[in-house]
Amino acid sequence: MGHGGARPLPVRSGSVPMVGRDAELAALLGAVEHAPSAVFVEGQAGVGKTRLVAEFAAAARARGVRVVRGACQPLPEPFPYGVLFDCLSQCGDHLDDPGPVTGALRDHLPELAGLLPPAPRALGDPEAERHRIFRAVRELLRSLGDTVLVLEDLHWADEETRWVLRFVLASPPPGLSIVATYRREDLPTVATLGYPSHVPHGVTGVNLVLRPLGAVEVRAMINALVADEVTSERFAEVVLRETAGIPFVIEEAVRALRDPMADVRAEGDLAQRALDGIDVPVLVSDAIRERIWSLPDAARSLAEAAAVLGVPETTDVLSAVAGEPEVEHLIALTQSGVLVEETANRFGFRDNIARRAVCASLPGPRRRELHERALEALSALDRTPAGRLSVHAKAAGRKSEWLRYSELAAEAAEEVKDMTTAVDLLSEVLTDPEISVDDTNRLAIKLCGYALMGLPGGVVTARVESLLSDPRLAPDVRGEVHLWFGLLLQRETGEVDRGAGEIARAIDLLADQPERTVRGLAAMAGPYLGNASIAEHQTALGRVEMITDHLPTQTLRTVLLATTLGGRLIVGDSSTWERVAQLPSPSDVHDPDEIHHLARAHCNLADACSWIGHYARAREFLRSGVALAEQVAASYVVGTAEATAVRLDWLDGQWSGLERRIDRLVETYANLLLTTDLNLTRGWLAAARGEWVRAERAFEAAGSYPLAQVFPVGVSAAGGMAGMLLSQGKVAAAEEHVERGVGMLRSKGAWVWSGDLLPQAVDFYLAMDRVDAARRLVAETITGLGGVDAPLAHAALTGCRARLAAVTDDREEADRLYREAIGLHHDLGLSYRAIQLAEQAEGGAIADVTELEVLAESYESLGATVDAARCRHRIRSTGVATPSRRGRRGYGDELSPREQDVARLLAGGHTNREIAQALFLSRRTVEDYVVKVRRKLNAPSRHDVRL
Incomplete structure (x- = not known):
C-alpha cells in the first residue's frame, strides 16, 4: 500500500555510524600492520562490504597509511586490468623510482606517462607481453612504498586482473596490503582469484565473511538512523524478519516509514503494521529486479512463484506454481543468492521486502495466474493454513473461496488467541461491496465479538466504527455494532459521553430485544464512569438487575452480572456478597462465551475489592478470573487483571520490580483506558522514591480529562499529587489538587473512594490552619460512609480523626485513634500507610533514636526512599551518634x-x-x-x- 508523503527522517548529521562490524574492522587494521597482507571480504549484496572498507580506509588514513580505492563495474565485457589501472592512475604523487619495466604501462596509464620510463620495445609474443605487464604492475606497486590497495566487487573483475593479483601476491612488495571485497555467488569461478583462496608463505592472509546483522545490531542501527535510542525490541524484531538483517535493506526500509520517530517505538501488532504500510524502497526494488531479470526465463518463473507463495515452499509446490519443473533452475537461483533454502527442501526469498519487490513488478494478469496456481496447489495439500488460502483466493479474484477461507482463518486465529488477526481478516472481507447481505450481517456480528474479546486499539476500534456506514446491515445488527463500538470507546479512550451515545442508539434499535442489550444497559449503569451520582447509578443498576430473572439463558445472566456485581461492590454495597452467589461455578461453565463473561465478572469483582479495601478477596477473585480469561483468550480481561494486580502489589508493599512491570504493561495496553490505573500506581511508586518529575507526569496521565472520568482513579491521582507536593513543602501548590479531588467526591457522593485522598486533604487544611475545613470534610465523610462497605475509607477516616484530635491537644483520644488506625491498616495489609501513621502518631517529638532507626529501616525495606531519608535526617538532627x-x-x-x-x-x-x-x-x-x-x-x- 502507498503512504503518500512520508515525513523526512531525522537522521544524525553526517553518515549513520557503522554497526556490528567492530571485529571485522579490527581484523582489517591488524592485517595492514603486518604487511605484506591480503584480506578477502565476502558478503552478499547490501550486507555492508563497501561501508566496512570505507570505515577501514578512514581509520587507516588517520594512522598515516596510504589507501588507494577502486571498484569493478558490472560490464558485459570488463576492461582488461580495469580496476588496477584505475587505482594506479591515482598514484602519480607517490611514485618513488619506478623501475624500467614499468615503462610497459605508459600506454595504459596516460596520467603517469611523464613519470614512467620509456616504453620498452614490443616483444611480438602476446604471452611475453602479458608477463611484462604483470611484472610492471608489481614493480609499480613496489615503487609506491607502504600502500593499501582496496579493490571492491572483485566478482566483476576481468580475468587478467585476477591473474595479475595472483602473480603479485606470489612475491609481493613488502609494504603492500590488498583488500578485496566480493560476492561469492557472483564469482566466475569457485575461488576469489581463480585459484584456491590461500596466500603464499610470508603473506598475512585474512578471510572475512560479513553476515547479516542480528537483533541487537538491527536495533542499534535503527536507533542511529532516527538519531535517538527509541526503537522498541518488537519493532527491531519485525525489521530483522522483514529485511533478514541486511543493512542496506534496513536503512531503506526505515527511511520509507510514514512516521519514523513514532513507528520505531511501535509495540505488538503495530510494529508489523508499520513495516507492512511502506512502499518497497526504490533502490531495493531496482536491485532485486535487476538480479531477477538477468536470469533465464525458467529460473525467473520460479522466483516469481516463490514471491507469490510468500513463505518458503517445497520444490514440488514451486514447480507446480511456476510451471517449470527443472530442478537445475532452482539450483541456479540458490547459487545466485536470489532464493535460499530455509529448511530441508523449502526455498524462499531471504528477506520479505525483496519478495514484495518481485510481486510488485509482476503485471496484473501474470500475478493473478500465479495466485490461481498457488491456490490449486496449496488447497490440494493437507494442513495448509486457511489464512494462506484466503490470501491467494482474494488475489485470484475467487471471492466465494476468499470469504470461506477468511472466515475459517479468523476462527483459527481466535483459537490461538490472536483476536487482532481475526478482526483484520473479517474487516477485509466486509469492505467488499459484493459480499451478500446475509454474509455481511453474519460476519459483522462475528467481527464485533472478536474485537470485544481482544485488546481494542485505534485500528480495531476504527474497523468496528467503519461497519456503521455499511448500508447492508440489518437494523438489529446495526444496533449491536453501535453497542460494541460504544463499549470499545469507553474501554479505549474514556470518551464516556460518546460511548454512552453509541450504547443509547443500540438500546433504541434493540428496544424489543433486551437480552441483546444487557451488556450496554449494565455498562451505562456503571458507577465509576460519567458524572451521575452514586445514588443515580444504584437506581440504574436496580433497573438493569430486574431484567436478570427474565433472561432466557445462564450465559446472558452472567453477561449482566459481570458488570452489575462489580458496579455494586465498588460503591460499597454490602448486599453484593449475597448476589455473587448468582454466578455459576467455574467448574460448571463450558461455553467459551460464558467463560469469557464469568472471567470478566471475577476480574471486575477483584478490581472493586481492590478499590474499597477487601484485598484478600481481591486476590482470590483475581486468581480465578485470570485462569478463566486465559482459557478463552480474553486479552482485555487479562489486561484489567494485570492492572489490578499491580495496584495490589503496591498496596501490599511488594515494590521490587514493580516499575518494570508497569512500564511493560503500559506499552502492552497503550491504547486502553486501563493505563490510567497503571499510571496511578506508577505515580505512587515514583513519589515514594523521590522521583517527582516522573511522579507528576504519571499522576497527570492518570487524572487528566477525560480520563479523570474514571472516578476512583481521578480521585486517587488528585490525592497522590497533593501528597507529593505537601512532602516537598509546596503547600499552596497542593490546593488545586485537593479541591479538585474533594469536589469530585462531593459531586459524585463517592465517599467510598475517599481513602486515597482524605488524609492528604486533611493534612493540607491543617497546614493552611483551616481546621474547620478539615473538620467539615471529616464530618461529611463520616456521614457519607454510613452503612457503606469500605474498609480502606474507614481506616483512612480513623487516621484523619486521630490527626484532628492531635491538633486540638486531645492527646489521649489522638493516641487511641492512632492505635486504632494503625491496627486497621495493618489488618488490611497496608504496611506503608501503617508505618507513616506510626511516624505521624509521635509528631515531631520523637527523640528515641532507636525508634527512628526502626522506622527508617521499615521504609527502606519497602523502597520508600523519601520517607527513609526523612527519618535519617531526623536522627542526624538529634545530635546522637548512631551505629x-x-x-x-x-x-x-x-x-x-x-x-x-x-x-x-x-x-x-x-x-x-x-x-x-x-x-x-x-x-x-x-x-x-x-x-x-x-x-x-x-x-x-x-x-x-x-x-
Whole structure:
C-alpha cells in the first residue's frame, strides 16, 4: 500500500555510524600492520562490504597509511586490468623510482606517462607481453612504498586482473596490503582469484565473511538512523524478519516509514503494521529486479512463484506454481543468492521486502495466474493454513473461496488467541461491496465479538466504527455494532459521553430485544464512569438487575452480572456478597462465551475489592478470573487483571520490580483506558522514591480529562499529587489538587473512594490552619460512609480523626485513634500507610533514636526512599551518634545504597537541589555523590547517567 508523503527522517548529521562490524574492522587494521597482507571480504549484496572498507580506509588514513580505492563495474565485457589501472592512475604523487619495466604501462596509464620510463620495445609474443605487464604492475606497486590497495566487487573483475593479483601476491612488495571485497555467488569461478583462496608463505592472509546483522545490531542501527535510542525490541524484531538483517535493506526500509520517530517505538501488532504500510524502497526494488531479470526465463518463473507463495515452499509446490519443473533452475537461483533454502527442501526469498519487490513488478494478469496456481496447489495439500488460502483466493479474484477461507482463518486465529488477526481478516472481507447481505450481517456480528474479546486499539476500534456506514446491515445488527463500538470507546479512550451515545442508539434499535442489550444497559449503569451520582447509578443498576430473572439463558445472566456485581461492590454495597452467589461455578461453565463473561465478572469483582479495601478477596477473585480469561483468550480481561494486580502489589508493599512491570504493561495496553490505573500506581511508586518529575507526569496521565472520568482513579491521582507536593513543602501548590479531588467526591457522593485522598486533604487544611475545613470534610465523610462497605475509607477516616484530635491537644483520644488506625491498616495489609501513621502518631517529638532507626529501616525495606531519608535526617538532627548502617562499608566500583538513590534520581532528570530535597541532604553532599556516581558509571555528564 502507498503512504503518500512520508515525513523526512531525522537522521544524525553526517553518515549513520557503522554497526556490528567492530571485529571485522579490527581484523582489517591488524592485517595492514603486518604487511605484506591480503584480506578477502565476502558478503552478499547490501550486507555492508563497501561501508566496512570505507570505515577501514578512514581509520587507516588517520594512522598515516596510504589507501588507494577502486571498484569493478558490472560490464558485459570488463576492461582488461580495469580496476588496477584505475587505482594506479591515482598514484602519480607517490611514485618513488619506478623501475624500467614499468615503462610497459605508459600506454595504459596516460596520467603517469611523464613519470614512467620509456616504453620498452614490443616483444611480438602476446604471452611475453602479458608477463611484462604483470611484472610492471608489481614493480609499480613496489615503487609506491607502504600502500593499501582496496579493490571492491572483485566478482566483476576481468580475468587478467585476477591473474595479475595472483602473480603479485606470489612475491609481493613488502609494504603492500590488498583488500578485496566480493560476492561469492557472483564469482566466475569457485575461488576469489581463480585459484584456491590461500596466500603464499610470508603473506598475512585474512578471510572475512560479513553476515547479516542480528537483533541487537538491527536495533542499534535503527536507533542511529532516527538519531535517538527509541526503537522498541518488537519493532527491531519485525525489521530483522522483514529485511533478514541486511543493512542496506534496513536503512531503506526505515527511511520509507510514514512516521519514523513514532513507528520505531511501535509495540505488538503495530510494529508489523508499520513495516507492512511502506512502499518497497526504490533502490531495493531496482536491485532485486535487476538480479531477477538477468536470469533465464525458467529460473525467473520460479522466483516469481516463490514471491507469490510468500513463505518458503517445497520444490514440488514451486514447480507446480511456476510451471517449470527443472530442478537445475532452482539450483541456479540458490547459487545466485536470489532464493535460499530455509529448511530441508523449502526455498524462499531471504528477506520479505525483496519478495514484495518481485510481486510488485509482476503485471496484473501474470500475478493473478500465479495466485490461481498457488491456490490449486496449496488447497490440494493437507494442513495448509486457511489464512494462506484466503490470501491467494482474494488475489485470484475467487471471492466465494476468499470469504470461506477468511472466515475459517479468523476462527483459527481466535483459537490461538490472536483476536487482532481475526478482526483484520473479517474487516477485509466486509469492505467488499459484493459480499451478500446475509454474509455481511453474519460476519459483522462475528467481527464485533472478536474485537470485544481482544485488546481494542485505534485500528480495531476504527474497523468496528467503519461497519456503521455499511448500508447492508440489518437494523438489529446495526444496533449491536453501535453497542460494541460504544463499549470499545469507553474501554479505549474514556470518551464516556460518546460511548454512552453509541450504547443509547443500540438500546433504541434493540428496544424489543433486551437480552441483546444487557451488556450496554449494565455498562451505562456503571458507577465509576460519567458524572451521575452514586445514588443515580444504584437506581440504574436496580433497573438493569430486574431484567436478570427474565433472561432466557445462564450465559446472558452472567453477561449482566459481570458488570452489575462489580458496579455494586465498588460503591460499597454490602448486599453484593449475597448476589455473587448468582454466578455459576467455574467448574460448571463450558461455553467459551460464558467463560469469557464469568472471567470478566471475577476480574471486575477483584478490581472493586481492590478499590474499597477487601484485598484478600481481591486476590482470590483475581486468581480465578485470570485462569478463566486465559482459557478463552480474553486479552482485555487479562489486561484489567494485570492492572489490578499491580495496584495490589503496591498496596501490599511488594515494590521490587514493580516499575518494570508497569512500564511493560503500559506499552502492552497503550491504547486502553486501563493505563490510567497503571499510571496511578506508577505515580505512587515514583513519589515514594523521590522521583517527582516522573511522579507528576504519571499522576497527570492518570487524572487528566477525560480520563479523570474514571472516578476512583481521578480521585486517587488528585490525592497522590497533593501528597507529593505537601512532602516537598509546596503547600499552596497542593490546593488545586485537593479541591479538585474533594469536589469530585462531593459531586459524585463517592465517599467510598475517599481513602486515597482524605488524609492528604486533611493534612493540607491543617497546614493552611483551616481546621474547620478539615473538620467539615471529616464530618461529611463520616456521614457519607454510613452503612457503606469500605474498609480502606474507614481506616483512612480513623487516621484523619486521630490527626484532628492531635491538633486540638486531645492527646489521649489522638493516641487511641492512632492505635486504632494503625491496627486497621495493618489488618488490611497496608504496611506503608501503617508505618507513616506510626511516624505521624509521635509528631515531631520523637527523640528515641532507636525508634527512628526502626522506622527508617521499615521504609527502606519497602523502597520508600523519601520517607527513609526523612527519618535519617531526623536522627542526624538529634545530635546522637548512631551505629553505621548494616551492610558493607566499602563498595569499591559498585554503587552504595545512597549512590543508587542519587543515580536513580539523576537518571530521572532531577537537579541537585531536587535530589538534596528528596534525600534530606545538603547540596554539597549531593554534589559529591554525583561525582562518585558519574565516575563509577563512566558517565561523561550527569545527563549520561543510566541505570
